[in-house]
Amino acid sequence: xxxxxxxxxxxxxxxxxxxxxxxxxxxxxxxxxxxxxxxxxxxxxxxxxxxxxxxxxxxxxxxxxxxxxxxxxxxxxxxxxxxxxxxxxxxxxxxxxxxxxxxxxxxxxxxxxxxxxxxxxxxxxxxxxxxxxxxxxxxxxxxxxxxxxxxxxxxxxxxxxxxxxxxxxxxxxxxxxxxxxxxxxxxx
Numbered sequence: 001x002x003x004x005x006x007x008x009x010x011x012x013x014x015x016x017x018x019x020x021x022x023x024x025x026x027x028x029x030x031x032x033x034x035x036x037x038x039x040x041x042x043x044x045x046x047x048x049x050x051x052x053x054x055x056x057x058x059x060x061x062x063x064x065x066x067x068x069x070x071x072x073x074x075x076x077x078x079x080x081x082x083x084x085x086x087x088x089x090x091x092x093x094x095x096x097x098x099x100x101x102x103x104x105x106x107x108x109x110x111x112x113x114x115x116x117x118x119x120x121x122x123x124x125x126x127x128x129x130x131x132x133x134x135x136x137x138x139x140x141x142x143x144x145x146x147x148x149x150x151x152x153x154x155x156x157x158x159x160x161x162x163x164x165x166x167x168x169x170x171x172x173x174x175x176x177x178x179x180x181x182x183x184x185x186x187x188x
Contacts, residue, residue, distance in 0.1 A: 034087040037161045039120065041082055041092075045170040048078035050148045053182050061182040066136065066146065074134040074145060076106075076153065078169055079127050084120040091160030093117045097132040097169065098154050099144040105156070106132040117160070149173050 052072045054064040064072040076097055084090050095115055096105035108115035108130040120126040139145050144153065152168030159165065 036086060037090060037159070037163060038085040039082060039090045039092075039159050039161075039163070039165075040085060041080060041157055041165050041167055043078050043080055043155065043167060043169045045172070048076070048169055048171040049174045050074065050076050050171045051174040051176065051182075063176045063178055063180050063182060065178045066140075070136060072136055074136075074139065074148060076132045076134075076148065076169070076171060077130070078155075078171065079129050080155075080157075082118070082120045082126045082128060084122055084124050084126070087122045089119055089121055089160075091117050091119045092128065092157055093160050094158040095130060096156050098156070099134060099139050099142045099148070100151065100154065101142045101144070102134070102139045104138070106134050108132060119160075 052064050052066045052069075052074055053061045054069055054072045055061055066072045066074070080092070080095070082092055093116075095108035097108070098105035109132070110118075110128060110130050115128075115130055118126060118128050134145070136145070144151065149171050152170045155167050155169045157165045157167075
């Protein structure tokens, strides 16, 4: 028989072991919670806009009227806010915007070239300025071509951790006189 002092020591050993296991499990749960994938994507409607433009022979772009010019392209420009609420890095590795009834989505362009990827650090908000363009000969038969601001356009993204996100983008038209050079925060 252990007796009373022996039982008290055994209780301390068991209590210490249980405390260690509980502490380990709580730390593991907390670590998982902090580092779980938690990338939130938003596109503010008030900062997203559309316009039609055409490229001249010297390589510059100017605003155009899609009804009179068959060479015009539809451009959709928007800031994509990637808010990483996780403790570890994540990334946006692909973006495409689709005119709802079009066959192919348009890939994103950022800073003058095709968008490849953007790393979003842990607990950080990254603003990615992107541009999508649609050729009239490929997309001109869809209702969204003539009135893209009347309905939301589906934007699909892929994260570095393999998650696929789809959100709707609503835009505002940018009304500028035809023939005016394109001025935007994006490189054409």
